[in-house]
Amino acid sequence: MKTAAVIVAAGRGTRAGAGLPKQWRPLAGRRVADWTLAAFQAHPQIDHIVLVAHPDDAIHTDTLNVPVVHGGATRDASVRAGLEALRNQNVTHVLIHDVARAGISANTISAVIDALQTGATGAAPALPVTDALWHGVEGTVSGTQSRKNLFRAQTPQGFDFAAILAAHHAFTGTAADDVEVARTGGLDVTIVPGDEGNLKITTPDDFARLETHLRGKMDIRLGNGFDVHAFEEGDHVTLCGVAIPHTKGLKGHSDADVGMHAVTDAIYGALAQGDIGRHFPPSEAEWKDADSAIFLRHAVELASSMGYAISNVDCTLICERPKIGPHAPALTARMAEIMTLAPDRISIKATTSERLGFTGREEGIAALATATLVKT
DSSP states (O other): OOEEEEEEEOOOOGGGOSSSOGGGSEETTEEHHHHHHHHHHTOTTOOEEEEEEOGGGHHHHTTOSSOEEEOOSSHHHHHHHHHHTTTTTTOSEEEEEETTOTTOOHHHHHHHHHHHHTTOSEEEEEEEOOSOEEEEETTEEEEEEOOTTOEEEOSOEEEEHHHHHHHHHHOOSOOSSHHHHHHHTTOOOEEEEOOTTOOOOOSHHHHHHHHHHHHOSOOEEEEEEEEEEEEEEOSEEEETTEEEEOSEEEOOSSOOOHHHHHHHHHHHHHTTOOOHHHHSOTTSGGGTTOOTHHHHHHHHHHHHHTTEEEEEEEEEEEOSSSOOGGGHHHHHHHHHHHHTOOGGGEEEEEEOOTTOHHHHTTSEEEEEEEEEEEEO
16 A cells, blocks of 8 residues: 545635735744645655645745645646646555645544555545534524534545546536545545544634644743852942942852843753753853853753743842842843843842841842743
8 A cells, every 4th residue: 555645735715814825824833834744744654745736836835845736726626636646656545635734633644544444445534513503594593404424524535546536537516525526436435533633724713723733732941040149349240231330340250140140040940951050161261251141142042942932031139239220121121132032021120138148248149030931
């Protein structure tokens, strides 16, 4: 058994709203078509894939690593074009799938293939209708319809390749899907379990629904950072990237930016990636007097490379002096610039220790930070 997939992507999708055709619009970090193709490319029982696209969409398909053929004026014509492209591929069975069903799961693909392997000439996923059904005329209920034996059809719809190709060539008129074409050609079609996540993008609201499904359960990370630096001789302290005049400076291997260090460690902590010392060892001379923005940018870039977006950071500076309040807007703006984050996602505030401990004795400054990361 050699199984191919025909992904039908030649439609214009006008009901999905203005803009690009829906298959080329962004969805949960990828384009709709990218999600669909990835599902079939990853499936071990799919041997060949053909994408059927509109002739005007070359700019969108040129980067795809699959064969592309041009579709026709109708869905039936587009499917036939995809089937014809498979004639010389020694294909025994074919799955025909709507590109707009980007939430297709490996289990659903397998269910269709399993039915074909056990002798079905056609197989398609579907869900039983569970809602009450009405007939309506001019906005008024005119009758009811029994939902017994009714199903909501999905794709991929799988068939014996030679049989569905013959059925398509013999079919006249228009069909709702390939099951209708197959049944008109005398093929029996087995129903296999569908999946609620395998919804078809039709209207603008469907993008949000499918994005929720594709992103799955939210992965939220929380990290804490704490840092302390002692005072030494100097005329300013650097806090959150801003030089603040003071009668003393802060002692450290780098620029001793206690606030930025705490935020950086909070991000590393959320990623389970240790602390600044792991990535920038103080034993290495190159980090002597280094701008702490280097450390913070590294943490932000590491989060992005691991697939996380920083939702917000909260930093509390603990000291008697200097007074932080007048400088808080500047500190926030500088941190937002370094992190490429909106200022309203960054909180910089201060408190005293009521003259208790080393901060109360004005021997140094401490900082406590929290960072929230969300999987993108």
